Amino acid sequence: MKVVFICGPFRGKTAWDVEQNxxxxxRVAWLVAREGAMPLCPHANTRFFNGTLTDEFxxxxxxxxxxxxxxxxxxxxxxxxxxxxxEYAEAIDREMPVFVARDTIIWPSVPIxxxxxxxxxxxxxxxxxxxxxxxxxxxxxxxxxRYGAMTVDGASVRG
Numbered sequence: 001m002k003v004v005f006i007c008g009p010f011r012g013k014t015a016w017d018v019e020q021n022x023x024x025x026x027r028v029a030w031l032v033a034r035e036g037a038m039p040l041c042p043h044a045n046t047r048f049f050n051g052t053l054t055d056e057f058x059x060x061x062x063x064x065x066x067x068x069x070x071x072x073x074x075x076x077x078x079x080x081x082x083x084x085x086x087e088y089a090e091a092i093d094r095e096m097p098v099f100v101a102r103d104t105i106i107w108p109s110v111p112i113x114x115x116x117x118x119x120x121x122x123x124x125x126x127x128x129x130x131x132x133x134x135x136x137x138x139x140x141x142x143x144x145x146r147y148g149a150m151t152v153d154g155a156s157v158r159g
Contacts, residue, residue: 004032005066006041007087008075011055021075022047028075028101040069059083063090071097 008025012018022043029039042062049058062083066072072091078084091098 002037002070003040003068004037005069005072005087005091006032006039006043006075007066007072007084007091008043008078009081009084010043010046010058011050011081011083015050018047018050024077025075028073031101032073037070039073040065055083059086063087066091067094069096071099074098074100076101 006025006029008028009021010018010025012021025041025043029041029044032039042065046058063086066087067090072087074084074088078088088098
């Protein structure tokens with residue numbers, strides 16, 4: 001069974017904001033499970049731990065968990081989260097399949113037809129030939145222009 005990391009905002013200005021972020025992530029996790037993969041949703045795992053340890057601890061831990069997964073699905077609004085942008089950049093650097101949840105469908109995040117839909121990837125596999133790697137590198141440059149420098153643990157993440 002494939003394990004899919006759910007990537008999206010967690011932190012918020014209020015406890016209610018955090019809860020809404022957790023609920024959005026849980027909705028995406030359910031979409032992943034409905035397709036037949038095991039979602040790894042760190043939001044649900046740590047929802048009541050907010051403020052107990054440093055943000056750096058939680059960000060490093062979720063990054064380590066993501067690196068153990070087969071793919072990543074982005075929760076709507078992921079771009080507003082520094083942690084999610086760092087996880088996304090790491091996933092792209094690791095050439096992990098990355099998908100975006102929209103409504104009730106999970107779409108490929110990088111416009112590469114070979115990735116196809118999440119359901120196709122999940123049940124038929126995914127290969128990363130050289131032209132796909134080149135397209136992903138070009139897409140990293142587009143992200144850097146759009147969102148600026150992305151960092152993970154203080155180190156710049158670039159393709």
